[in-house]
Amino acid sequence: MFQAIRTLLEVEKRLSLHPRTRLCPLFASTTQQKRYFTSYKRPFLHSASQPAPAHTCCFPINSASSKFVTIASVNMSSAVEAKKTSKLEFQRLPLNAVPVHYDITIKPNFDNFTFEGVENIDLKINETSPNIVMNAVELNILKAVWKDSGTGKEQVAQTISVDETTEIFTAAFQPPLQSGTGTILLEFTGSMNDKMKGFYRSKFKGSDGQDKYNGVTQFEATDARRAFPCFDEPSHKATFNISLVVEKNKTALSNMPVKEIQAYPEDDKLHVVKYERSPIMSTYLVAYCIGDFEYVETTSSDGVLCRVYTPPGKKNQGKFALSVTAKVLPYYKEYFGIAYPLPKLDLIAIADFSAGAMENWGLITYRETCLLVDEEETSATSRQWIALVVGHEIAHQWFGNYVTMEWWTHLWLNEGYASFVEFLCVDFLFPEYDIWTQFVTDTFVRALELDSLKNSHPIEVPVGHPREVDEIFDDISYSKGASIIRMLHRYIGDADFRKGMNIYLTRHQYKNTFTEDLWRSLEEASGKPIGQVMGTWTKQMGFPLIRVQSEQNGDTRVMRLTQEKYWADPNLKNSKEHNDYSWMVPVAFCSASDPNTPICQTLMEEKMVTVELPGIRSDEWVKLNPGAVGFYRVRYPPELLVEFLPAIKNKILPPLDRIGLLDDLFAMVQSGESSTVLRTLDAFKNEDNFTVWSSISNVMSKLNLLFAYTDYHDQFKKFGIHLFSGIADSVGWEPKEGESHLDTMLRSLVLLRLTSFGHEKTIQESKRRLNLHRNGDQTIPADLRPVVYRGVISEGDEETLEMMLKMYRESDMLEEQDRIGRSLGLAKNLNVLKKVLEFAISEDVRSQDTVFIMISVGMNKVGRPLAWNFFKENKKFLGERYPSGGLIARLVKHLCENFVTEEDARSVTEFFAENPFAGTERTVQQVVESIRLNEQWLKRDERLVGEFLTNAI
Secondary structure, eight states: OHHHHHHHHHHHHHHSOOOTTOOOOOOSSHHHHHHHHHHSOOOOOOOTTSOOOTTEEEEESSTTOSOEEEEEOOOTHHHHHHHHOSSOOOOOOOSSEEEEEEEEEEEEETTTTEEEEEEEEEEEEOSOEEEEEEEOOSEEEEEEEEEETTTOOEEEOSEEEEETTTTEEEEEEEEEEOSEEEEEEEEEEEEOBSSSSEEEEEEEEOTTSOEEEEEEEEOTTTTGGGTSOBOOSTTOOBEEEEEEEEETTSEEEESSOEEEEEEOTTOTTEEEEEEOOOOSBOGGGOOEEEEOOEEEEEEOTTSOEEEEEESTTOGGGGHHHHHHHHHHHHHHHHHHTOOOOSSEEEEEEESSOSSSEEOOTTEEEEEGGGTOOOTTTOOHHHHHHHHHHHHHHHHTTTBTTTBEESSGGGHHHHHHHHHHHHHHHHHHHOGGGOHHHHHIIIIIHHHHHHHTSTTOOOSSOOOOSHHHHGGGSSTIIIIIHHHHHHHHHHHHOHHHHHHHHHHHHHHTTTSEEOHHHHHHHHHHHHOSOHHHHHHHHHSSOOOEEEEEEEEEETTEEEEEEEEEEOOSSGGGGGSTTGGGOOOOEEEEEEETTBTTSOSEEEEEOSSEEEEEEETOOTTOOEEESGGGOSSSEEEOOHHHHHHTHHHHHTTOSOHHHHHHHHHHHHHHHHTTSSSOSHHHHGGGTTOOOHHHHHHHHHHHHHHHHHHTTSTTHHHHHHHHHHHHHHHHHHHOSSOOTTOOHHHHHHHHHHHHHHHHTTOHHHHHHHHHHHHHHHTTSSOOOGGGHHHHHHHHHHTOOHHHHHHHHHHHHHOOOHHHHHHHHHHGGGOOOHHHHHHHHHHHTSTTSOHHHHHHHHHHHHTSTTTHHHHHHHHHHTHHHHHHHOSSSHHHHHHHHHHHTTOOSHHHHHHHHHHHHHSOOTTOHHHHHHHHHHHHHHHHHHHHHHHHHHHHHHHHO
């Protein structure tokens, strides 16, 4: 195979010119170059005269050769030792050689799940060096040959070493390579793993009912090195020519359109699909997919060919995402003032996918549940989610792909911006979603919750070893990043924001940036001190609590504001570092006379500030942070808080402000500033807004988890039924003619919450509807299926479980499987829960879904100890299935964070000290902190809440 591919590559080289002298702009400025060298260590370069790294062994390149190749040892002890090291020493790649262009040919074998590859990398050698150092892991590098473009001379590498611990590949040459340009030829093999990273296999059922496989890629953050040797850092941008040797009946896709298809000399069942050269981009954005797919297509109004690829038989389910794509591209073009730079954009649904989606340039990959819409089977909630995910990934085509962060420390430049912009586009496309109100409950509040912990981290967090990268794909980079961009957008206004975005994207196109580059562009557009203000939000963790005092002076309201760091743990208010925090806070006010319009906006530059608001009557309330735009909490004294209650009850306060008041009050309860939020919740009984009820539901859900450990849990559930019964009667079970998208979502939300409170009427109706559905008499609407499934299993026995597992196995819709799977953990029967956990790791459940079924058991007080013990008993299996990444961190978080005793905290700490899971270190710290906060909260408030519930019910 290698000889055949080399022949094809030689023909290709003669037919086209390689830009050997065209250099990739590694740094946009000397300032960036200085930051690189001063921020990160240079690696140790080993050569033929120096010993190879640990955990390697040497084999002859071939039986007739005296040359040796060093490849990874198969001894797993090295991996075990590496895993025990919580912080591995890390150096970025040296700059003695930098890539300009990759020419890569990959030939997969679906019979044994391996692949062969041949690769030519055009390099610029910056200084005389005996080594070329790049990244590779889980690859067998069979050959490395250097060809100097000036002299034409070839050199075979004396040794080739791959250190599996550092994921570094080194080709050593003697004599040393001279500065200039040239090409390194590499031949290698690898495995198509089942870990959902690198170039991996994804299983699906064929039309004959047999298991079949597609080959797909997931390279972010540092897994391109599992598919081909490369300079796997975002700053090492280059162009790419990808070629795939595939069966003729398979669909083969990559970032760029097909350039040509050639015959494959060794097998007439195969052909070589060659793709156009890509723009300059980072390795983590390279993608290719091979398998059985069909598609729907259209062309956007600005001339981009758009396709959505789906599994066979599901192409109609791609129409919604296709419509969103075709509308989003011209919207972003107009908003950013820059057209999408590629000729095509493909979106593809993947059955096995660890994340929700990945923004590979020109070929965006998605989990099926994040892309496909079935008119009968897809809920309104899922449809809305799909619109957001599509908008998010397409936003990355500009933020992340067109302009890329220099290093993972600046990940938020990708994720925070895309998480903000996705709401811009969905609000434009679907104003009926009222999506900015939902932003507060789904994004803003989630970020505040995580960032209140001592074990949070700044938005810009130093990242070293690749295993640390996964830890920052969290609600700080995504949700806090989006929230402070939303605050910044309000601070400078939409016109200057758009102007600044255009300056940033134009100035740094195809280059790498630091956060400061963005601030300079926005400063230039707005004339405001963006860098000075925003540095206080990105370089330190946490956010301010603003305490409000108010007095009337004639017709002027005098507002005195004091800021301090908000801690979820009240003990930290007296800590040494408490007074070290300070932010520059854009603050705004609204009043009762016009709650929808800010009456004053200013910048709080000190820890204390006095603001005078003229023209405010003495009987008029004034509220800080209208629209919940500022990323901070507000603490009103009780006498001011009471003034808002009538405006909540009669809904004079806009929904965002009703949410803001409730959530801030709940945060005060969590941190010991107030005793209970339950009295205030009574003011919301007449509420009719979906998003406000979503906020109420979040509060009640957290309290339900906590109070399950008290003697008054039954009373609390009665209070919940009392609170939700009015709105439940209003929305009912049956859709009403002409009801809105949000009304549909509200029905599901309310009935789900009643189910969690054990509302017998709702549970009995669930059983009735499932029987009708199973008998074929009445189909359950997609939006009500989570309600029905959870209601039925909550009182179900082993026979009920078998019925639901049968439904799971019979469905070919992953969204339906997901609904059923996430419902199973609500059972109260211990034997049922044990079987649910066993089912979660069975062959019937995809690896991506195992986590969520186990989490559903862990969210149940009865099942929590079972799930935790099951995790510990299956640590080896789970560690191998999820070697790193967000899925295992999510599992750890949700299985453990709702325990409530110091004994639990110690148990979690001790287990992970002895059994570390890569990428979960920060999560474990946060979980242990949350457990201790739960214990404090119960000790502090249990008696008072019990008294309230005794008198209220």
